[in-house]
Amino acid sequence: MREFLEEALDHRDDGYGRSQKQQRRELPKRFYTEVAVASAEGGHTVTLDGRTIKTPTKRSVVVPSRILAERMSAEWSAQGTHIDPETMPHIKLINSAVEGGEPARVPLIDEVLKFCANDLLLYRADTPRELVERQEKVWDDVLIRLARHHGVSFAPTVGVMHRDQPSDTLARLRARLDPLDFITATAMVSITGIMGSGLLAMAHYDRLIDRDAAWTAAHVDEDYQMSLWGEDYEAAARRARRRIDFDAAVNVIEWLRDPEV
Numbered sequence: 001m002r003e004f005l006e007e008a009l010d011h012r013d014d015g016y017g018r019s020q021k022q023q024r025r026e027l028p029k030r031f032y033t034e035v036a037v038a039s040a041e042g043g044h045t046v047t048l049d050g051r052t053i054k055t056p057t058k059r060s061v062v063v064p065s066r067i068l069a070e071r072m073s074a075e076w077s078a079q080g081t082h083i084d085p086e087t088m089p090h091i092k093l094i095n096s097a098v099e100g101g102e103p104a105r106v107p108l109i110d111e112v113l114k115f116c117a118n119d120l121l122l123y124r125a126d127t128p129r130e131l132v133e134r135q136e137k138v139w140d141d142v143l144i145r146l147a148r149h150h151g152v153s154f155a156p157t158v159g160v161m162h163r164d165q166p167s168d169t170l171a172r173l174r175a176r177l178d179p180l181d182f183i184t185a186t187a188m189v190s191i192t193g194i195m196g197s198g199l200l201a202m203a204h205y206d207r208l209i210d211r212d213a214a215w216t217a218a219h220v221d222e223d224y225q226m227s228l229w230g231e232d233y234e235a236a237a238r239r240a241r242r243r244i245d246f247d248a249a250v251n252v253i254e255w256l257r258d259p260e261v
Helices: 002-011 015-024 066-077 089-100 102-117 129-150 167-177 182-195 198-205 211-218 220-229 233-257
Strands: 035-040 043-048
Touching (some): 035 066, 089 182, 089 233, 102 167, 102 198, 129 220, 182 198, 182 233, 198 233, 211 220, 211 233
């Protein structure tokens, strides 16, 4: 399922299209010399030559975690003669969160729950045996952990035909998501979209699995295909780029748990 969701975006960067994209893209020149972290109302910010950073639509960027502000500062500092947003995953994510702000919080939570209701982990292969066993081993473990933690049940199915999940399960998962602030909700949507699974995002958020276990679970199907046909260079490159964005979103969630850090 994750492959279907990502295919359109992934193939924009394939072959000739990627080279054309790079030719068209003109990166802005670096316009600042000094980068620093400063205290601000509501938390911490990054300054460029003493000026507070802003989003592309000129919204001031303030985050509650100092370590997050320091990581953003490091990404600004690491830019060379030109600024490449693709090398600034934490800044991209925070800019997106700030642009959406509080009004986007509920729609973002809705999006995570929508994935949970039709999740990657709930739709299983019927063949081949090796893939079926791998899905059962990895995905059932996650579902059991979530079920015990939240006091819910899930209804996995074989194939791709939609199967409704218990309404009480979705209600309880929604109750868990409702308190999220808009930055954390943005990070959760990023993780959910990258993995194709709201349940894996929630399992990680609830500390039922670590980031590497979540990443492995999200790629059970892909890794099985790779074991049969070998690694494809372009697919591996796309996966590596997704991992960078995934790690940035995970970092944001972890750092916002303790904003005084």
